[in-house]
Amino acid sequence: xxxxxSILNFDLAIFEFxxxxxxxxxxxxxxxxxxxxxxxxxxxxxLGLVMLIFKKTRKAGxxxxxxxxxxxxxxxxxxxxxxxxxxxxxxxxxxxxxxKAAAEYGKDxxxxxxFGLVDWTIDRFPGFAEKWNAGYVWPGIVDYMSSKSLSxxxxxxxxxxxxxxxxxxxxxxxxVSIPAFIFAFLMGMSRIYxxxxxxxxxxxxxxxxxxxxxxxxxxxxxxxxxxxxxxxAAIAKKKAKK
Numbered sequence: 172x173x174x175x176x177s178i179l180n181f182d183l184a185i186f187e188f189x190x191x192x193x194x195x196x197x198x199x200x201x202x203x204x205x206x207x208x209x210x211x212x213x214x215x216x217x218l219g220l221v222m223l224i225f226k227k228t229r230k231a232g233x234x235x236x237x238x239x240x241x242x243x244x245x246x247x248x249x250x251x252x253x254x255x256x257x258x259x260x261x262x263x264x265x266x267x268x269x270x271k272a273a274a275e276y277g278k279d280x281x282x283x284x285x286f287g288l289v290d291w292t293i294d295r296f297p298g299f300a301e302k303w304n305a306g307y308v309w310p311g312i313v314d315y316m317s318s319k320s321l322s323x324x325x326x327x328x329x330x331x332x333x334x335x336x337x338x339x340x341x342x343x344x345x346x347v348s349i350p351a352f353i354f355a356f357l358m359g360m361s362r363i364y365x366x367x368x369x370x371x372x373x374x375x376x377x378x379x380x381x382x383x384x385x386x387x388x389x390x391x392x393x394x395x396x397x398x399x400x401x402x403x404a405a406i407a408k409k410k411a412k413k
Contacts, residue, residue: 176296178371183306185370190308203312206361209327215334230395231341238337238387246329255284256291256323259369260309312365325368325376331355332380340388
């Protein structure tokens with residue numbers, strides 16, 4: 172209980188900092204573009220597919236796409252449903268959000284995650300609900316997502332860090348790795364900026380994104396090293412027969 176309240180207080184403090192200091196008119200359209208590039212991972216998938224075309228980056232492309240698959244399975248299909256954390260803009264309207272989700276999807280969303288051990292309802296904390304209502308400001312930069320949409324950890328951030336780490340592990344090129352990680356950092360910042368993720372979602376999203384890439388690298392780099400030479404040999408043999 173005390174730990175959860177501390178986490179939410181930390182998140183609220185960062186939101187208030189963004190509201191008072193970071194959120195300015197000229198930066199808003201930039202952050203909106205960055206955050207939209209992460210929608211459904213399409214941008215990163217497209218980059219991975221492009222890399223598959225060229226022999227020099229083919230292995231990196233496979234590892235990036237494979238790592239994104241690992242991220243999707245573990246992050247979106249496993250961790251998020253287990254944690255069942257509501258989006259920041261739902262935290263002040265939990266009963267209404269849960270009822271809407273239940274009516275729309277036929278499931279009772281009580282926002283009690285981690286096998287019933289973590290209750291995200293802020294009304295249990297004396298004075299905290301009022302503090303959150305006063306401190307968290309929905310900026311309206313992007314549209315509200317579905318009431319079913321879960322928050323922890325950030326999928327956009329995980330995707331960006333997964334891609335950055337995967338491409339770094341394969342190419343080992345600072346000229347590629349540094350821009351990739353800078354973009355991943357900006358992706359995470361954009362999710363806080365537009366108000367759809369808690370800062371702790373982003374921090375954990377970055378950490379697990381790197382972990383997903385490491386897992387993906389050991390699986391798909393090995394797969395590439397075993398399978399691709401055989402494919403090349405088969406193609407060469409076929410050409411030789413002609």
